[in-house]
Amino acid sequence: MRVLLNETQLLDGVRQLAAKIDEHYQGRPLTVVAVMTGSVVLFADLIRMLSMPLRVGVIQASSYRGGVKAGELAVDTDMLLDLQGRDVLLVDDIFDTGRTLERLTKIVQDRGAQSVQSAMLLRKQRTHDVPIRPDFVAFEIPDEFVVGYGLDYRDMYRNLPYLAILDEDEIARTSETHAAAKPIDPQAVASGNG
Numbered sequence: 001m002r003v004l005l006n007e008t009q010l011l012d013g014v015r016q017l018a019a020k021i022d023e024h025y026q027g028r029p030l031t032v033v034a035v036m037t038g039s040v041v042l043f044a045d046l047i048r049m050l051s052m053p054l055r056v057g058v059i060q061a062s063s064y065r066g067g068v069k070a071g072e073l074a075v076d077t078d079m080l081l082d083l084q085g086r087d088v089l090l091v092d093d094i095f096d097t098g099r100t101l102e103r104l105t106k107i108v109q110d111r112g113a114q115s116v117q118s119a120m121l122l123r124k125q126r127t128h129d130v131p132i133r134p135d136f137v138a139f140e141i142p143d144e145f146v147v148g149y150g151l152d153y154r155d156m157y158r159n160l161p162y163l164a165i166l167d168e169d170e171i172a173r174t175s176e177t178h179a180a181a182k183p184i185d186p187q188a189v190a191s192g193n194g
């Protein structure tokens, strides 16, 4: 694992992101929507640095289940708050293919938001699959799989306070561990044979 951005660099980046957002909205009330789960750490830091009156909501989007490549995108809007006539800012950890942001922007527009913008901690330097781009970005990063500060590989590493590149051999090793792990049989555990 190679550290790409340490704790201090991340917080400086988030501070600058907040300043750009503050400057854009000029104190107008804002509804910020966290794209779960990856944005959880960024979101907690960012909203405490913003100065305008805030409403806070969440939406869940998931397409990297168990791997480093995007699969089918599943979106859960059950916990999304009312967006009718609101200025909405989607907050996510990374813009990679761009498909998550494209889909969520459409959902927010369909809910009657007055405006939709997006803030990302990271944008990968790669060809994106969609025409849409994030409005506020803290860091441009190389096209490598990264973990930490909310970002995961197979639901691990989100709690790292820094951002790191996960090397190919570490990805392969973790994949093998998962393939070898047997699901627990609750009956065997109950009978003492588990």
Ligand SMILES: O=P(O)(O)OC[C@H]1O[C@H](OP(=O)(O)OP(=O)(O)O)[C@H](O)[C@@H]1O
Binding pocket: 035, 036, 037, 038, 039, 061, 062, 063, 064, 065, 070, 092, 093, 094, 095, 096, 097, 098, 099, 100, 101, 151, 152
């Ligand atoms: O630009 P894209 O290629 O669409 O990738 C970006 C999305 O991928 C990650 O979510 P993931 O699907 O891994 O779910 P998670 O937030 O639960 O980790 C990340 O948090 C973004 O939401």
Ligand code: HPA
Binding pocket: 064, 094, 096, 144, 145, 146, 147, 151, 152, 153
């Ligand atoms: O590089 C990444 N790391 C973790 N999650 C991701 N989701 C999209 N790209 C990435």
